[in-house]
Amino acid sequence: TFGYVDHVRHPIEHSWEFARKTIKHNDKVDFNGDISSTTIREISILKMLDHPNIIKLIHVEYNLNKKDFLSFFLEMFPIDLKRYMDACLSTERLSAKLIQNYTYQILCAIDYLHRHAIIHRDIKPSNIVIDYDGHLKLTDFGLARRCHLHEQALTHEVVTLWYRPPEVLLNAPTYGMSLDIWGVGCVFAEMCLHRPLFRGECEIDQLLLIFRFPNFPFNSIELSQLPMSRTCRQFLTDILVYNPQTRPLAKQLLEYHRYFTCSSNINLEKPIKSSIDRAIQLQTENMKHIVI
CATH class of the missing domain: 1.10.510.10 (Transferase(Phosphotransferase) domain 1)
Known part of the structure; x- marks a missing residue:
């Protein structure tokens, strides 16, 4: 599947963030308005899943007349x-x-x-x-x-x-x-x-x-x-x-x-905040050099 992932905010509730996976028309693939079987399978599987350790599918948009003709919105994680x-x-x-x-x-x-x-x-x-x-x-x-x-x-x-x-x-x-x-x-x-x-x-x-x-x-x-x-x-x-x-x-x-x-309980353990911040910064800098 040809596409990319970016981060978007809700148009009204600006505190809500989503990861948007967008499928693009590509000159290497003749979609003819059809969605690939791989993409259909991914969306159908995500729709049926509901578990705290599996990413949640929020919404799917399909517009044949646009260049970015299919987008699905997922929970946002840093x-x-x-x-x-x-x-x-x-x-x-x-x-x-x-x-x-x-x-x-x-x-x-x-x-x-x-x-x-x-x-x-x-x-x-x-x-x-x-x-x-x-x-x-x-x-x-x-x-x-x-x-x-x-x-x-x-x-x-x-x-x-x-x-x-x-x-x-x-x-x-x-x-x-x-x-x-x-x-x-x-x-x-x-x-x-x-x-x-x-x-x-x-x-x-x-x-x-x-x-x-x-x-x-x-x-x-x-x-x-x-x-x-x-x-x-x-x-x-x-x-x-x-x-x-x-x-x-x-x-x-x-x-x-x-x-x-061997552990009496397995509680959440926080990762190192500075490492996450550094990873996000590096990811942002790398994205500036990516041409879609």
């Missing part, structure tokens, strides 16, 4: 998780409590999606938005699909490379909801390490990096080398399971894993 981590200084890394809280919220969103037979298919930090108070929401459902079977044949052109599970990289004939769980593991590791865990340059390189991880035969990475607590290491290895059929469900992780059950 910044995404990737930009926040990029803006954090070395002394401002995510605290253990914040990582636990964010991971919990991500899994709550994934559990809700999977209970409604929906796979997100693109879990990564830039598709997760946060605010100053510690709230987190999953966004960008452009690749999301309904999946009524545990596993079924779906396109393999999904998931950004660094967050792609082995079954997709190996072109398995089917895959299922455990694809999202692998993505959660990669995001969790990135929050802990402050860098992506598997930074492959191509699919083969990505597979080689994954096969070096401690869960896999012939690995060359010592788990103790990863700068995280023992509980975090165990949580990571319990998620990044090679066989998708034995990968845990989001519900199982939330209810039974020691990473969450």
Whole structure:
């Protein structure tokens, strides 16, 4: 889908802000007034979702006679998780409590999606938005699909490379909801390490990096080398399971894993305000150089 995202205010209630995703006519695509199936699917899925950790669709506008012929308005959140981590200084890394809280919220969103037979298919930090108070929401459902079977044949052109599970990289004939769980593991590791865990340059390189991880035969990475607590290491290895059929469900992780059950309660943890402010400033400066 060709388009862009910007921020707009309500024409009357100026304190209300929205994120507007606008789909443009593009000379590379002949829309003929038709909306792409991907866009229709994204809008229909967003309309049916209602969860505190999933971005809310507010309104959709369609005007065939305008250049920007389709816009949908979403809840406004200040910044995404990737930009926040990029803006954090070395002394401002995510605290253990914040990582636990964010991971919990991500899994709550994934559990809700999977209970409604929906796979997100693109879990990564830039598709997760946060605010100053510690709230987190999953966004960008452009690749999301309904999946009524545990596993079924779906396109393999999904998931950004660094967050792609082995079954997709190996072109398995089917895959299922455990694809999202692998993505959660990669995001969790990135929050802990402050860098992506598997930074492959191509699919083969990505597979080689994954096969070096401690869960896999012939690995060359010592788990103790990863700068995280023992509980975090165990949580990571319990998620990044090679066989998708034995990968845990989001519900199982939330209810039974020691990473969450060892805490008496999981309250909201506020991120560092100065890092969010810096991320917003950098985003604003970068937008000045983007030509749509």
